[in-house]
Amino acid sequence: MILYAKIFSLPRFVLRKININRNCRISCSSQIKKDIADSDKKEWRVIYRLPMVRWIASFHKLKFYQAGLTGIAAPISFALETSSQLPPQTTIIVLSLGFTGLITLSIASFLCQNVIGFIYLNSDNQYLRFSYVDFWGKRNDSTHNYEEVSNINNAILNLYQIVQMNNSKSSTFKLMHRFGEITDPASFSSIFGD
Incomplete structure (x- = not known):
């Protein structure tokens, strides 16, 4: 009351x-x-997309599963080997297979790192946003000025092209032009050429 x-x-x-x-x-x-989502969609438009970028990210994440499986299998095989349930040298075989697989996946992931999944262009045509997959399989976004794209070089076997930026040598990305879809050909050719 x-x-x-x-x-x-x-x-x-x-x-x-x-x-x-x-x-x-x-x-x-x-x-x-809703306004933020609408303005974000209006501000950036997709000019390039790579449909298989999810497969590439999943491939990068296989390293975690391989390391976890090796970490679990090694102590179990050691325990079974010491209790005479498995033949001698089983732990060495399990560890060598696990680490060999991990090294193979790491080298293959190193070759596929910084693959561009999406390229966005803002409404003013001044900034580019590269969405790429890093070494660990996570999506990263990197925004650059339109003029920072210096050159595109072909890589081994023409599987991808290397996109370099003027500001730093660490900003190199891999563009799979053959497997990707160009959604805005006019803007894409004005930035990267033919």
Whole structure:
């Protein structure tokens, strides 16, 4: 009863303000999220996409499974070998197979790192956003100025092209032009050439 009396003893404009703010907070938060999503979609448009980028990311993540399987299998094989359940030298075979597979996957992942999955161009045609897969299979976004793209070189066996930036040598990406889809050919050719 005291709470009821305190609430209704407030001036009427304060009560309206409380209700408006409460309702606005609920409805505005979803509206703001929609506006942010709409503006983000309008601001950046896709000019290139690589459909098999998910397969490449999954391939990079195989290293974790290989390391985990080797880490689990080695102690188990050692325990079974010491209890004479498995023949001698089984632990060495398990470890050599596990580490050989891990090294093979790491070398193959090293060759496939920084593969571009998507290239976005903003509405002002000034900035490029490269979405690429790193060594660990995670998606990273890198935004660069339009003029920073210095050159494109062909790599081994023409599987991909190397995109280099002017600002640093560490910003090199791999563009699989043959397997990718160009969604905006005019913008793509103005940036990268034919």
